[in-house]
Amino acid sequence: MRLLQTEITPLINDLFYIDVRKQPFLSSPFHAQPSFHAHPELELVFIVEGCGKRIINNKVEPFEAGDMVFVGSYVPHIWLSAPAFYEAHSPLESKAIVTYLNPKLFGDAFKYIREYDSIREMINQASRGIRILGETRKVIAEQLIRLSTQTGFEKVEGLLRILHLISVSSETSYIVDNHVDQLETADSDRLITVIKYIKEHLHQHISLKEIAAVACMKKQSFCRYFKSRTKKSFSHYLEELRMEYAKKLLLEDRGGITDVAHACGYISTSHFCKVFKDYNGKTPYQYKISINKGLVLKPGTLYPSW
Structure with missing residues (x-):
């Protein structure tokens, strides 16, 4: 599968963006069709409705409603809805909440403030893809739904709370092994x-x-x-x-x-x-x-x- 190297920040003019998607099949509004791609922005994906398979780096796994994954910078990924979702006049519907975080958000404060150590380490490990499970997933899902309608300080504060929850939770696991195969050359x-x-x-x-x-x-x-x-x-x-x-x-x-x-x-x-x-x-x-x-x-x- 060919890898598309892209960016999200120039498209949205913001360093932090929550995209609530409701569509026949999962597709980014920034691509003409679902594509295997990577970008510098961190990405938190919560599947509200839908099913299919997701590919993160070289790992292919099924996904269904409730699936929640945190993906690091430049990690190749794609969510592909099941074939039935692409059929004409299909009654099926996909819903997802996708959060994009530009790494510039985590500047000097994250380097020198000790209280951010766990978040910084979690972001470093996100290059392996992080599954979020159990009660942690439920709490974060509720917070994401609230954040999607908020602005200003409350939105930023909510983001930090979510990152903290992921960083300290025992209900997480890595998707990709430390060693991964070499990926195909990316298209810009x-x-x-x-x-x-x-x-x-x-x-x-x-x-x-x-x-x-x-x-x-x-x-x-x-x-x-x-x-x-x-x-x-x-x-x-x-x-x-x-x-x-x-x-x-x-x-x-x-x-x-x-x-x-x-x-x-x-x-x-x-x-x-x-x-x-x-x-x-x-x-x-x-x-x-x-x-x-x-x-x-x-x-x-x-x-x-x-």
Whole structure:
């Protein structure tokens, strides 16, 4: 099986993300189809409904509702629903809660604070894949369901509690032996290359021809590929990215409206203002005023990092 080397953080603009999935068969929203892949983000998967087989590194095992696994950085993995889930008009449904954690979350604090020793060691061992069982699984499942609707400090605090529970629980086991076979050479994920290029050149005009060349594809092929992976057209995705970045700059009061427009790749300030109002329901000026009045920034709101 060919391995796809990808990243999640550039796709979600966040270091910590909980994805509640309800779909006919298990599939990541970041892939056109289920793929054997690896990424730097740590991943906690809880299967609410569904069954099939999962592959973690070189280990193939069945999974069913209640399956909970913590996977470390760059560990190849895939969850494949049973064949019946892929049949047309199948009444079967898959549900999962998938949590992605960028390793940057665990910086110097985890190196020097003794109370984090068990969590740090558990994260190191997650390269082997960790099954979570028994009462620990039940408690974590309940906390994940609550966390999926929370924001701000409560969400981060809940995450640390879950990691602590995994690290001290005796109801865990490793999936992969210490020695594993050599895996096939990985393919790099061209979508990540494209998205990084877009973010690095957001202040410039980016043509379809230019971005297709970054992906080493023809324009029509690139359009089909991009929409299959992101569920959005390239122009729609680019506009959304620019509008979110514009809101961030306005929130941080980094220059006037014209400065923000140019930083987001718009030569014409009037065109930028029109697009911004269509997207947000307010002009950039009205948006800044509403920020100052406390009508936009809500307590606990987490904004994307760029």
